[in-house]
Amino acid sequence: MAYDYEKSIRPGKLPHIWCPGCGHGIVMKGLIRAMDACGLEKKNTAIVSGIGCASRMPGYLDFNTLHTAHGRAAAFATGIKMAKPEMTVICCGGDGDGAAIGGNHFIHACRRNIDMTYVLMNNYIYGMTGGQFSSSTPTGHLASTTPYGNPDPCFDLAKLAIGAGATFVARTTAFHANQIDKLIAEGIKHKGMAIIEVLDDCPTTYGRRNKFRSVVDMMKRLKEIAVPVTAAAKMTPEQLEGKTLTGVLHKEDRPEYCENYAKIIARVQGA
Amino acid sequence: MAKKIALLQGNEACAQGALYAGCNFFGGYPITPSTEIAEVMAGELPKIGGKFIQMEDEIGAIASIIGASLAGSKVLTASSGPGISLKQELIGYACIAEVPCVIINVMRGGPSTGMPTGPGQSDVMQARWGTHGDHAAIALCPASCQEIFTETVRAFNLAEKYRMPVQVLYDEIVGHMRERIVFPEPGELEVIDRPAPSVPPEKYKPFDTSFGDVPPLAAYGSDYRFHVTGLNKAEDGFPTTKAELVDAEERRQIRKVECPEARADIESNEEYLIDDAEVVVLAYGSTSRSARYAVNELREQGIKAGMFRPITLWPFPEKRVAQIGEQVKAIVVPEMNLGQMIFEVERVVKNSCKLAGVHRVDGDPLTPSQIIDQVKEVL
Numbered sequence: 001m002a003y004d005y006e007k008s009i010r011p012g013k014l015p016h017i018w019c020p021g022c023g024h025g026i027v028m029k030g031l032i033r034a035m036d037a038c039g040l041e042k043k044n045t046a047i048v049s050g051i052g053c054a055s056r057m058p059g060y061l062d063f064n065t066l067h068t069a070h071g072r073a074a075a076f077a078t079g080i081k082m083a084k085p086e087m088t089v090i091c092c093g094g095d096g097d098g099a100a101i102g103g104n105h106f107i108h109a110c111r112r113n114i115d116m117t118y119v120l121m122n123n124y125i126y127g128m129t130g131g132q133f134s135s136s137t138p139t140g141h142l143a144s145t146t147p148y149g150n151p152d153p154c155f156d157l158a159k160l161a162i163g164a165g166a167t168f169v170a171r172t173t174a175f176h177a178n179q180i181d182k183l184i185a186e187g188i189k190h191k192g193m194a195i196i197e198v199l200d201d202c203p204t205t206y207g208r209r210n211k212f213r214s215v216v217d218m219m220k221r222l223k224e225i226a227v228p229v230t231a232a233a234k235m236t237p238e239q240l241e242g243k244t245l246t247g248v249l250h251k252e253d254r255p256e257y258c259e260n261y262a263k264i265i266a267r268v269q270g271a
Numbered sequence: 272m273a274k275k276i277a278l279l280q281g282n283e284a285c286a287q288g289a290l291y292a293g294c295n296f297f298g299g300y301p302i303t304p305s306t307e308i309a310e311v312m313a314g315e316l317p318k319i320g321g322k323f324i325q326m327e328d329e330i331g332a333i334a335s336i337i338g339a340s341l342a343g344s345k346v347l348t349a350s351s352g353p354g355i356s357l358k359q360e361l362i363g364y365a366c367i368a369e370v371p372c373v374i375i376n377v378m379r380g381g382p383s384t385g386m387p388t389g390p391g392q393s394d395v396m397q398a399r400w401g402t403h404g405d406h407a408a409i410a411l412c413p414a415s416c417q418e419i420f421t422e423t424v425r426a427f428n429l430a431e432k433y434r435m436p437v438q439v440l441y442d443e444i445v446g447h448m449r450e451r452i453v454f455p456e457p458g459e460l461e462v463i464d465r466p467a468p469s470v471p472p473e474k475y476k477p478f479d480t481s482f483g484d485v486p487p488l489a490a491y492g493s494d495y496r497f498h499v500t501g502l503n504k505a506e507d508g509f510p511t512t513k514a515e516l517v518d519a520e521e522r523r524q525i526r527k528v529e530c531p532e533a534r535a536d537i538e539s540n541e542e543y544l545i546d547d548a549e550v551v552v553l554a555y556g557s558t559s560r561s562a563r564y565a566v567n568e569l570r571e572q573g574i575k576a577g578m579f580r581p582i583t584l585w586p587f588p589e590k591r592v593a594q595i596g597e598q599v600k601a602i603v604v605p606e607m608n609l610g611q612m613i614f615e616v617e618r619v620v621k622n623s624c625k626l627a628g629v630h631r632v633d634g635d636p637l638t639p640s641q642i643i644d645q646v647k648e649v650l
Contacts, residue, residue: 010498013509046491048338051501059498059509064491066341067500068334069364075331079338079346082322083296084492087342105334108327261322268317 008032010062017056021207021215023174023200024054027121030180030198031092032061037185038088045088048077050097053128054121054200057092071102074109077116085115085258088188095122096134099157103135110164110193114257117187122157123200131205142209161195162250168194169250173222174201176246186248192256199226199244275454281445282349284416284452285375286311288423289347291455292462294373295321296344298335300328300354303387304443305377308349329357337361337370341499343490345427345464349375351443352385355394355401363402364501365436366524369478369488371465373426374438377446378556378607380634389634390443392556393608398438399585405521407528409537410438410585412555416450421460422582428463429537433527434485440584442607444557444636468495477508478520484527529586538588541580544570548577550601550646553592553616555581558605558637565642576646584612589619596620601649605629605637625649 009032018024035045045063049055051070058065064087068076073091081089091098098106098120109116125143126132133143133150136157140149161169168190170183180198187194201207201218212218227235227243235243279287286308289297297316299309309325316323322339326332329350336346350358355376365372378394380386394401398410409429413422422439430437468475468487477497479486486506489495502510503517511517527533541559544566545551554562559580569576579595579602581588596602596616601624604613613628620626627649631637 043494043496044492046342059500062496064496065498066338066491067498067502068337069360069501072330072334072361075326075334076338078324078326078331079296079298079335079340080342080491082324082335083339083342083344087492104327105331108331261317265317265320269320 003033005029005032008036008062009060013060016060018053019204021201021203022053023123023198024057024121026174026177027119027180027198027200028057028060030177031057031090031119031184033181034184034188037181038188040088040188044086045090046077046080047090047092048073048080049091050093050102052094052097052126054092054094055097071097071100072105073098074102074105074118078109078112078114081114081116081258082261085262089116090188091116091118093120094127095120095124095136095157096126099155099160100135107160107164110161110166110195112257113165113167113192113254115191115193117184117194117196119184120157120195120197121200122197123202123206125202125206127202127205131209143206157197158195158249165193166195166250167192167252167254168248170195170248171197171199171244172246173199173226175219175222176226179246183248190251192254274456277452277454278449279416279452280307280447280449281416281419281441282307282377282447283311284420285349285423285439286315287452287454288420289373289427290315290319291420291460292424292427293345293464294347294427295319296336296339296346297323298326298332298339298346298348300326300332300350302351302354304379304446305349305351305375308375312347329354330360333358333361333372333374336372337365340370340372341491343492345431347373347375349377351377352379352381352387353383355397359402362436363404363406366402366406367501367503368499369434369486369524370436371430371434371488372436373423373430374436375423376438376440378440378442380632386634388443390557390636391607391632392442392558393611393632394440395584395608396611398440405525407435407525408438408585409433409435409528409583410440412440412582412584414445414556414559414580416445416448417452418582419445420452424460424462428461431463431465432485433533434465434488435528440556442557472496476506478504478506480506480523484523484530534586537583537586539582540588540591541582543578543580545577545579545595547575549575549599550603550650551577551579551595551599552642552646553579553581553602553604555584555612558607561637561639562605562642565639565646568639568643569646574646574650587615587619592616592619596623599624601625601627603627603629603642603645603649605642607631607637
């Protein structure tokens with residue numbers, strides 16, 4: 001029997017705003033399956049986003065949902081989680097939202113190791129505003145504000161998250177639909193800050209400018225650049241040139257922020 | 272039993288007022304001259320099981336309190352100068368999403384870094400118009416440490432009752448001054464919590480106006496689930512661009528504060544020797560302390576002076592100020608800025624009386640003699 005997505009979607013809120021060929025819908029389905037697999041209760045789950053195409057996702061989902069301001073998802077989510085640590089808090093959004101304008105909130109949420117799961121859809125571009133380069137647009141690529149090629153170096157978002165202190169960091173792509181839910185579910189179960197970067201496609205504003213003839217071409221590229229971390233261990237640097245590691249890139253146990261704060265409360269009240 | 276009495280700094284009184292009002296979440300970022308509020312809250316909140324978090328920046332601080340408020344907490348942040356400028360983005364968010372929160376602004380000089388350790392009153396128009404877009408504003412301006420306590424309690428009450436951000440503005444002088452505080456007993460001051468939804472979860476809409484202009488707000492993590500956005504929204508909380516819905520929502524959000532009943536509830540003024548006054552000094556915050564001294568001095572010299580002190584700056588007490596304008600020969604407005612509230616007074620009194628300002632932005636307080644000189648000159 002086909003999986004029932006409807007039970008997690010708010011009645012009457014579809015169709016979504018995403019363009020044909022956009023990977024955000026694949027990610028949303030993965031998120032729904034992951035939340036289901038973890039047995040999350042709707043009333044005890046909050047899904048928080050910023051601004052952008054990917055950030056419209058919470059509106060379609062029948063949970064406590066908060067569509068915040070540009071870049072601020074992690075900071076709003078931190079307030080919810082601190083106020084009610086018993087809730088499961090999930091952030092979702094795009095690369096420009098999460099790592100450029102929201103970069104400061106992002107790295108500090110990682111540093112605190114607060115128990116949240118952040119699904120970061122990296123489609124290399126500001127899609128909603130019409131295709132301006134983001135902090136993850138590859139150098140040399142074309143965007144509406146880099147008509148001569150992007151002069152900026154770009155972030156490796158997973159490395160950024162690991163460097164900032166996130167205790168679970170994974171990466172997959174919109175092509176690898178069956179891996180998305182498994183990694184998000186693992187992130188939700190992980191106690192601490194979990195970042196799941198999903199390399200995504202924006203055929204409308206990124207693909208067309210960068211010589212992808214079709215959505216299929218973009219998906220093929222995502223398939224080709226992805227190398228599972230396990231396979232990469234046996235590959236030479238030459239073989240890994242231009243590739244992106246996928247799977248669980250980093251996992252460690254470190255005290256979680258709200259649990260630490262609960263200990264402070266217990267200590268102060270006990271004194 | 273004798274009441275608890277303490278010698279407290281204004282910022283400490285603010286924190287104590289917040290705790291009295293039931294504040295259980297503080298998100299902050301250090302900035303002079305407001306930092307002591309965060310320091311007290313960091314120490315006190317864990318004792319009552321509340322939460323304190325120092326965020327990575329000013330925007331993160333207000334974001335965290337909005338999130339916590341949506342999860343049902345009574346929330347506070349505090350800042351000054353450039354910090355308040357940074358918070359404007361999400362003050363607007365709290366306006367449109369109608370999220371109760373209290374923002375303390377311990378005013379210093381400016382613009383930009385300005386004079387971090389000096390007093391100022393140059394944020395009074397920012398408190399009204401600082402964030403972009405049309406919106407209502409509630410801003411309170413206490414003038415003493417005791418009043419900082421009580422006005423902070425009132426700020427929480429108004430935030431919860433009207434479901435919106437409320438700002439408390441006081442300047443560095445009262446923020447850092449120490450005065451005797453008499454702690455009200457529990458129950459002595461009214462403490463208001465946001466009304467809970469009366470409809471079952473499946474019927475709940477976060478912006479349902481069938482209960483009046485202030486729709487009840489549920490909490491995340493309760494039996495109610497709902498959507499919140501910073502976009503113009505319909506009563507179910509979802510974005511809309513339908514002209515009639517956008518227009519109705521925008522107007523309601525202003526009406527809930529500016530209708531006569533709400534104004535009567537929110538406005539608060541002190542009138543001093545106004546009945547027979549020929550000249551009134553309209554002063555707010557610490558400047559009113561010099562103004563009161565000046566009025567007494569002028570009375571001794573035979574000049575019929577009085578003082579009008581708006582404790583609620585926004586909404587501005589336009590009706591009463593217009594009446595005073597009809598009664599007196601002149602209104603003098605002393606401010607620690609180069610002329611801000613005086614324009615609001617001018618708008619309201621029109622040409623019914625003479626109007627003059629006294630302004631100072633050099634980091635020192637306005638003195639009674641400066642006010643006296645201006646009163647004599649204008650008469």
